[in-house]
Amino acid sequence: xxxxxxxxxxxxxxxxxxxxxxxxxxxxxxxxxxxxxxxxxxxxxxxxxxxxxxxxxxxxxxxxxxxxxxxxxxxxxxxxxxxxxxxxxxxxxxxxxxxxxxxxxxxxxxxxxxxxxxxxxxxxxxxxxxxxxxxxxxxxxxxxxxxxxxxxxxxxxxxxxxxxxxxxxxxxxxxxxxxxxxxxxxxxxxxxxxxxxxxxxxxxxxxxxxxxxxxxxxxxxxxxxxxxxxxxxxxxxxxxxxxxxxxxxxxxxxxxxxxxxxxxxxxx
Amino acid sequence: xxxxxxxxxxxxxxxxxxxxxxxxxxxxxxxxxxxxxxxxxxxxxxxxxxxxxxxxxxxxxxxxxxxxxxxxxxxxxxxxxxxxxxxxxxxxxxxxxxxxxxxxxxxxxxxxxxxxxxxxxxxxxxxxxxxxxxxxxxxxxxxxxxxxxxxxxxxxxxxxxxxxxxxxxxxxxxxxxxxxxxxxxxxxxxxxxxxxxxxxxxxxxxxxxxxxxxxxxxxxxxxxxxxxxxxxxxxxxxxxxxxxxxxxxxxxxxxxxxxxxxxxxxxxxxxxxxxxxxxxxxxxxxxxxxxxxxxxxxxxxxxxxxxxxxxxxxxxxxxxxxxxxxxxxxxxxxxxxxxxxxxxxxxxxxxxxxxxxxxxxxxxxxxxxxxxxxxxxxxxxxxxxxxxxxxxxxxxxxxxxxxxxxxxxxxxxxxxxxxxxxxxxxxxxxxxxxxxxxxxxxxxxxxxxxxxxxxxxxxxxxxxxxxxxxxxxxxxxx
Ligand SMILES: [Zn+2]
Numbered sequence: 001x002x003x004x005x006x007x008x009x010x011x012x013x014x015x016x017x018x019x020x021x022x023x024x025x026x027x028x029x030x031x032x033x034x035x036x037x038x039x040x041x042x043x044x045x046x047x048x049x050x051x052x053x054x055x056x057x058x059x060x061x062x063x064x065x066x067x068x069x070x071x072x073x074x075x076x077x078x079x080x081x082x083x084x085x086x087x088x089x090x091x092x093x094x095x096x097x098x099x100x101x102x103x104x105x106x107x108x109x110x111x112x113x114x115x116x117x118x119x120x121x122x123x124x125x126x127x128x129x130x131x132x133x134x135x136x137x138x139x140x141x142x143x144x145x146x147x148x149x150x151x152x153x154x155x156x157x158x159x160x161x162x163x164x165x166x167x168x169x170x171x172x173x174x175x176x177x178x179x180x181x182x183x184x185x186x187x188x189x190x191x192x193x194x195x196x197x198x199x200x201x202x203x204x205x206x207x208x209x210x211x212x213x214x215x216x217x218x219x220x221x222x223x224x225x226x227x228x229x230x231x232x233x234x235x236x237x238x239x240x241x242x243x244x245x246x247x248x249x250x251x252x253x254x255x256x257x258x259x260x261x262x263x264x265x266x267x268x
Numbered sequence: 269x270x271x272x273x274x275x276x277x278x279x280x281x282x283x284x285x286x287x288x289x290x291x292x293x294x295x296x297x298x299x300x301x302x303x304x305x306x307x308x309x310x311x312x313x314x315x316x317x318x319x320x321x322x323x324x325x326x327x328x329x330x331x332x333x334x335x336x337x338x339x340x341x342x343x344x345x346x347x348x349x350x351x352x353x354x355x356x357x358x359x360x361x362x363x364x365x366x367x368x369x370x371x372x373x374x375x376x377x378x379x380x381x382x383x384x385x386x387x388x389x390x391x392x393x394x395x396x397x398x399x400x401x402x403x404x405x406x407x408x409x410x411x412x413x414x415x416x417x418x419x420x421x422x423x424x425x426x427x428x429x430x431x432x433x434x435x436x437x438x439x440x441x442x443x444x445x446x447x448x449x450x451x452x453x454x455x456x457x458x459x460x461x462x463x464x465x466x467x468x469x470x471x472x473x474x475x476x477x478x479x480x481x482x483x484x485x486x487x488x489x490x491x492x493x494x495x496x497x498x499x500x501x502x503x504x505x506x507x508x509x510x511x512x513x514x515x516x517x518x519x520x521x522x523x524x525x526x527x528x529x530x531x532x533x534x535x536x537x538x539x540x541x542x543x544x545x546x547x548x549x550x551x552x553x554x555x556x557x558x559x560x561x562x563x564x565x566x567x568x569x570x571x572x573x574x575x576x577x578x579x580x581x582x583x584x585x586x587x588x589x590x591x592x593x594x595x596x597x598x599x600x601x602x603x604x605x606x607x608x609x610x611x612x613x614x615x616x617x618x619x620x621x622x623x624x625x626x627x628x629x630x631x632x633x634x635x636x637x638x639x640x641x642x643x644x645x646x647x648x649x650x651x652x653x654x655x656x657x658x659x660x661x662x663x664x665x666x667x668x669x670x671x672x673x674x675x676x677x678x679x680x681x682x683x684x685x686x687x688x689x690x691x692x693x694x695x696x697x698x699x700x701x702x703x704x705x706x707x708x709x710x711x712x713x714x715x716x717x718x719x720x721x722x723x724x725x726x727x728x729x730x731x732x733x734x735x736x737x738x739x740x741x742x743x744x745x746x
Binding site: 014099115 | 313314315316319321322349351353355358359360361412538540541542545546547548
């Protein structure tokens with residue numbers, strides 16, 4: 001429903017597509033017979049939590065039962081995607097957040113006495129650690145002398161990732177992956193280890209990097225009752241295919257009926 | 269000073285504000301002089317979450333400028349962010365173009381003492397102007413006016429091809445006149461819509477180029493020439509005294525006639541350019557470029573050629589008139605009214621140019637129109653006023669422009685062509701100057717001129733000079 005509303009060209013955003021709009025609610029056919037799903041083996045290897053892996057395997061079986069053709073494919077882009085994503089995202093963030101300089105936007109330091117102090121103190125006082133980390137990272141990758149090694153390379157990696165995806169979509173309608181290698185962490189749990197936190201995004205950022213539609217839905221819960229997510233990735237502008245695949249799966253496992261959200265606490 | 273021992277190298281970056289109705293990334297108006305912060309919106313105020321939309325007119329104008337300066341037009345261009353912190357830059361980045369400018373590798377031709385010379389143009393790119401900081405007379409701080417933020421600019425970067433202040437002056441005037449002709453910028457220097465950053469270096473012939481200094485935001489031809497001359501002398505003096513020139517930004521002070529260091533050389537900025545992810549690539553088709561090419565109006569060079577052939581203007585006069593689109597339009601418009609190109613040319617070259625010079629006015633500011641100038645010429649041609657009264661009318665046109673016929677009626681400047689009235693004056697002057705009559709009869713022709721002059725004085729310049737002459741001769745023969 002939301003997608004139906006936000007889809008279509010926005011004349012105030014020139015990067016938005018001007019393709020004709022479709023009614024996505026009509027795509028929910030509750031039928032995946034003959035649908036070709038690729039399962040990239042690289043997404044099921046090292047670093048993936050066993051419980052998550054088991055649930056994903058159940059999901060693959062369920063799709064086969066429903067008449068889909070599920071086959072293993074090779075898509076060795078996860079690490080590139082993650083690196084490219086964080087370089088581009090931090091670069092953009094460092095520039096986008098420039099406007100919070102204490103002049104028009106953001107906090108203005110009380111103790112600043114001259115212009116450069118307004119900039120430096122306001123931003124030092126106003127931003128939190130994670131934001132600062134990303135600004136510093138982003139500033140670094142855009143600096144002259146490092147631009148080619150990082151930002152430019154990240155853009156090249158994006159092209160590579162896109163090409164690999166389009167190769168798979170020549171033969172498959174959708175790609176099935178875990179949403180995250182682990183279930184959701186507790187609040188504050190990973191703040192001291194940002195790298196591990198960034199790694200949790202390893203499966204989802206590739207769709208952002210490649211500019212593809214993706215949908216994440218629960219496919220079960222772990223022993224603590226935390227939901228486990230699976231992700232379906234579709235080809236460019238093929239939202240209807242993955243919406244139908246996700247909807248059909250959700251109907252089949254009756255997730256809403258069987259799993260009542262009930263938080264049991266404790267670490268995973 | 270051994271100036272002849274040195275070669276001067278000058279390169280210029282010109283910022284010209286485009287005369288589009290709206291800003292480059294939003295639909296705010298661009299009119300100059302509005303009350304502070306009345307021509308702003310969330311986009312040009314950089315509110316978080318807003319997105320820019322490129323004004324297609326800006327691309328069109330830049331392509332026009334490129335075509336008129338013999339540039340190659342890029343089929344595949346883009347916008348980049350130039351990141352730096354300054355209070356007049358609300359987004360903390362300026363949307364500009366870095367490695368793929370719209371136009372590249374052009375040139376303009378200038379006249380020098382040694383003949384025609386091509387000055388290379390490295391690139392022309394589009395970018396947004398910044399806001400303006402105004403000193404607050406009451407609070408002692410600075411107040412920010414964002415009316416100018418997002419006004420479209422084209423930056424034209426020359427190659428370091430100029431060798432003197434005169435060449436720099438000729439290049440700037442040529443560029444300004446081209447932009448005026450193709451109507452992409454009004455080039456009003458006192459509104460800073462045409463301003464130049466001047467790079468100057470000196471070196472001895474046969475040695476590598478010297479280190480250059482840059483004078484930013486120069487907006488008057490007079491100051492530019494003075495500043496370049498000063499800077500050349502200063503650099504030579506430093507070098508001759510065994511010193512070193514540092515690459516730095518200088519500020520020209522018109523009052524003291526000196527340059528001052530503005531920024532330390534150590535904080536060389538790293539602008540962290542990268543493609544703006546909020547904007548799409550600018551892809552231009554052959555057809556688009558061809559259409560823009562066909563829409564270009566007649567350029568100064570072609571108008572000049574026409575003036576030489578059709579109107580028999582001298583090369584010098586044709587250069588002066590075509591140096592400005594406004595002068596050239598005034599010339600052509602007035603001819604349409606009076607059909608006397610020679611007379612219109614004379615008025616523009618002599619009195620109008622003189623007044624512009626004296627008042628430091630630019631042709632675009634001429635307050636009267638071509639019809640009024642044409643009518644003035646008709647009044648003289650018909651003998652309604654003399655040309656000396658014509659001069660007064662021109663001055664009046666500058667002060668309080670209106671129909672010249674009205675002016676002369678109001679001021680009582682209509683020429684006396686009535687025979688009786690003129691005869692009366694002639695007799696009066698002859699009676700008062702018997703000595704002149706004697707001189708004339710003794711063969712001194714100059715006496716006649718004196719008498720006519722006296723009669724003109726008597727009539728406050730209103731007597732018809734041909735009739736005066738004729739009548740004096742008749743009386744003197746008696
Ligand atoms: Zn605006």
